[in-house]
Amino acid sequence: MTTTDTTAAVGAVFGQRDPDARGYFGAYGGRFVPETLVAPVAELEEAYLAARADSAFRQELVILLDRVVGRPTPMYEAGRWSEQLGGARVFLKREDLAHTGAHKINNALGQALLAVRMGKRRVVAETGAGQHGVATATACALLGLACEVYMGAEDMARQALNVVRMRLLGAKVTGVDAGRRTLKDAINEAMRDWVTNVYDTYYLLGSVLGPHPYPLMVREFQSVIGREARRQILDLTGQLPAAVVACVGGGSNALGIFDGFVDDAQVRLIGVEAGGEALVSGRHAARFATGAVGVLQGTRSIILQDLHGNIEPTHSVSAGLDYAAVGPEHAWLRDLGRAEYTWVSDDQALQAFQRVARLEGIIPALESAHALAHVETVAAGCDPRAVLLVNLSGRGDKDVEIARDRGFGVDPAAAGGASGSESKA
Amino acid sequence: MSSRIADRFADLRAAGRTGLVTYVTAGDPDRERSGAILRALDRAGADVIEVGVPFSDPLADGPVIQRASERALASGTTLTGTLDLIESVRAELRAAVVVFTYANPVLRLGPDRFAARAAAAGVDGVLMLDLPIEEGDGFRRTVVDAGIDPIFLLSPTTSDDRIRRAADLGRGFLYGISRLGVTGARAEMAAGVRGLVERIRAVTALPVAIGFGLSSPEHLREVGRYADAGVVGSALVDTIARRADSSGLVTAVEGYVAWLKGDADLAPAP
Numbered sequence: 165m166t167t168t169d170t171t172a173a174v175g176a177v178f179g180q181r182d183p184d185a186r187g188y189f190g191a192y193g194g195r196f197v198p199e200t201l202v203a204p205v206a207e208l209e210e211a212y213l214a215a216r217a218d219s220a221f222r223q224e225l226v227i228l229l230d231r232v233v234g235r236p237t238p239m240y241e242a243g244r245w246s247e248q249l250g251g252a253r254v255f256l257k258r259e260d261l262a263h264t265g266a267h268k269i270n271n272a273l274g275q276a277l278l279a280v281r282m283g284k285r286r287v288v289a290e291t292g293a294g295q296h297g298v299a300t301a302t303a304c305a306l307l308g309l310a311c312e313v314y315m316g317a318e319d320m321a322r323q324a325l326n327v328v329r330m331r332l333l334g335a336k337v338t339g340v341d342a343g344r345r346t347l348k349d350a351i352n353e354a355m356r357d358w359v360t361n362v363y364d365t366y367y368l369l370g371s372v373l374g375p376h377p378y379p380l381m382v383r384e385f386q387s388v389i390g391r392e393a394r395r396q397i398l399d400l401t402g403q404l405p406a407a408v409v410a411c412v413g414g415g416s417n418a419l420g421i422f423d424g425f426v427d428d429a430q431v432r433l434i435g436v437e438a439g440g441e442a443l444v445s446g447r448h449a450a451r452f453a454t455g456a457v458g459v460l461q462g463t464r465s466i467i468l469q470d471l472h473g474n475i476e477p478t479h480s481v482s483a484g485l486d487y488a489a490v491g492p493e494h495a496w497l498r499d500l501g502r503a504e505y506t507w508v509s510d511d512q513a514l515q516a517f518q519r520v521a522r523l524e525g526i527i528p529a530l531e532s533a534h535a536l537a538h539v540e541t542v543a544a545g546c547d548p549r550a551v552l553l554v555n556l557s558g559r560g561d562k563d564v565e566i567a568r569d570r571g572f573g574v575d576p577a578a579a580g581g582a583s584g585s586e587s588k589a
Numbered sequence: 590m591s592s593r594i595a596d597r598f599a600d601l602r603a604a605g606r607t608g609l610v611t612y613v614t615a616g617d618p619d620r621e622r623s624g625a626i627l628r629a630l631d632r633a634g635a636d637v638i639e640v641g642v643p644f645s646d647p648l649a650d651g652p653v654i655q656r657a658s659e660r661a662l663a664s665g666t667t668l669t670g671t672l673d674l675i676e677s678v679r680a681e682l683r684a685a686v687v688v689f690t691y692a693n694p695v696l697r698l699g700p701d702r703f704a705a706r707a708a709a710a711g712v713d714g715v716l717m718l719d720l721p722i723e724e725g726d727g728f729r730r731t732v733v734d735a736g737i738d739p740i741f742l743l744s745p746t747t748s749d750d751r752i753r754r755a756a757d758l759g760r761g762f763l764y765g766i767s768r769l770g771v772t773g774a775r776a777e778m779a780a781g782v783r784g785l786v787e788r789i790r791a792v793t794a795l796p797v798a799i800g801f802g803l804s805s806p807e808h809l810r811e812v813g814r815y816a817d818a819g820v821v822g823s824a825l826v827d828t829i830a831r832r833a834d835s836s837g838l839v840t841a842v843e844g845y846v847a848w849l850k851g852d853a854d855l856a857p858a859p
Contacts (some may be wrong), residue, residue: 195723200746201746203744
C-alpha cells in the first residue's frame, strides 16, 4: 500500500464507532474527573476530533507508523506450535516487532502528534510494564517534547530494563510509592501532575481507560492492528479467523485488533485477563470474573472493589495486566455479547511463554503470554482447518528476569536436571 | 429553601464575618478520636465542617490527605462508618456538616441509600470530587429530595457557562478552588483566585468558599476580602498527623482552629 492509500484507510476507520456525545459505550465510560480537568478534557476531545478529520494529521501519523514503527507488522503462522496444539492453525500478529517492542507505540505517536498540534510542550504518562513509558519517551524524543513518566516503585523493580530505556530516551522517570505501587497508583500520580500543570502539559494515557475521549482515541490509534490483521489473514488463508484472542489489562491491544473484526459476526472475540495466583481478592486482576460496576480514574466500568467502594489490590505476574479496571468499551462489548472474556493464571501464562519461545523462537511479553495460553485451550477443541489469530502485543525481553526467578530459562544442569517448565507443571 | 448551611452563611453575612470551613478525614487517626475532633472543631468555631470519606484512590488529593485516607482506611473507616460517625456527634454540633467524597463509595452504596442514610445522620451537604455537573444530574436530584445540599466545585479552568450551571444546580454554597492542582497547604494565596470569585459573583448570590492551599489567619483575611469563607484542610490534617500519638491531639486541633479564627494567644506549637 502507498502512504496515500494507508492515509485514506486510516481516515475510513476513524469515527466509525464513536461512543455517544457524553462519551458512553452503553452504560460505560463518561467523564468522572475533578472540576479542574473538565475544561481540559473537553479541549482534548475537540482537538482530537479535529485532528482525526484532518488528512494532513492522518498522513503525518501514517508516515511515522510506516517509517518509525515499521508497519505493517508481520502476520506469522506459528506452525510448530500449532502442530503441537493438534487443532487449528494459529497465526500471530507480530506487534512485538513494532519499534520499541510493543503495540504501545501506535498510540504514543498518535497522541504525541496531537500534543504538538495542541501546542503543549510537556507530556506526562503513567506506565505499568514500562512499554507505554518507553513508547511515550520515544515519541517525545522524536518530536522534541519534555517527558515525565510515573511508574509504581514495585513495577520499577520488576521492569528495571524499561526504566533504563526511558531514561536513555531522555524521560524523567518518577517512582510512585502509594498503594500497591503499581499501574493504578502511577495513573493517580500522573493525573495529579496533569491537574497541576494543565495549561502546558499533555497527559498521554496509555490504554483505553480514563475519561472520554481517551478510550475512543486510544482504540482508534490502535485500530491499525486490526485493519492490517484482517487484510493479512485473508491474504494468507482466504478466510476469516474463527477467533481473535488478545490479553486485556486496560485493553488497548485487544480493542486494536478486535476493531478489524467487530463487524464480522462469525469471528469470536476473546479477551484474556490476568488470573494471577488465585481468584481471591488481591491475588488476581480478572475484572470480569469478580468485579462490579464502578468509577475509577475518570471512567465508569467493571472494577475490582470491596463492598464499600474501595478499589481492591490486584496481582499479576505481568505488570501490564495488573490493574483494577477494564476499559469501558470492553464492558460494553461483553454486555452486547460481542466479545467474551476469560482469564489464565500466572503459571499458565509462564508455561505458554516458555513453549512459544522453544517452538517458535519468539520470547513474548508475559502480558501477551496470557493470550497465548488461552489459545492453547481454544485450539484443543478446534477443527484443524480453523484459523485462530492471537495478538502478540509485545516482546518479552523485559520479562526474562521474572521468568528466571520463576525457574524458567535456567541451565537444566544447574537446575538439578529439571527444566523450568517441568518443575512448574 | 432554608438549610443549616444557608443559615450559617446568612449568620456570617449578617455579622460581617469571614466564615471558616474545616476539613478532616473521617476515622483519622481512629474513630473515637475522630468524633472528639469533630466536637473540637465545632467548639473552636468552625462554621462548616467537611468530613472526608476515606478512599483508596484519592486522585484529587495531595500527600497529606492521601496519608490521612490511608490511616482512616487502616482504622476500618468506610462510607457508612463515616455517616455513623457524623450521626454520633451531630446533635452536639452547631456547625453545618458536609460530606466530602469520591464518587465510587457512594455509587457502590447506591445514591438512594446514601441520601437516606446521610439525611438520617444529619448531613447538611455533599460534595463529590470526581462527579462533575455533567455526570451528576441524577445524584443531585436524589440528594436534594433527601434535603441535602449538593455543593459544586469551581476551578480557575471552569467556564462562565458552567459556573452559571453550577450556581443554578448547587445549593448551600459554591466551593471555589484557588489554584490548579491537588489539595495541600501553600505559603501564598494564588493570584487568580479573586478573578474566579468575581466571575462567580457576577452570576449568583450563593455564598462562595475558597479552598486548596489555605493554612493561616492571613490567608483567611485575604479570602475574606472577596469571598464568604475559606476552607482549611491539609494544614489541619497535618496537625492531626503530627499529634496523632499525643494525648494533646484534641486540644491541639481546637487551638489550631481558634488561632485560624484570629485568637492570637492560641498560635499552634511549631
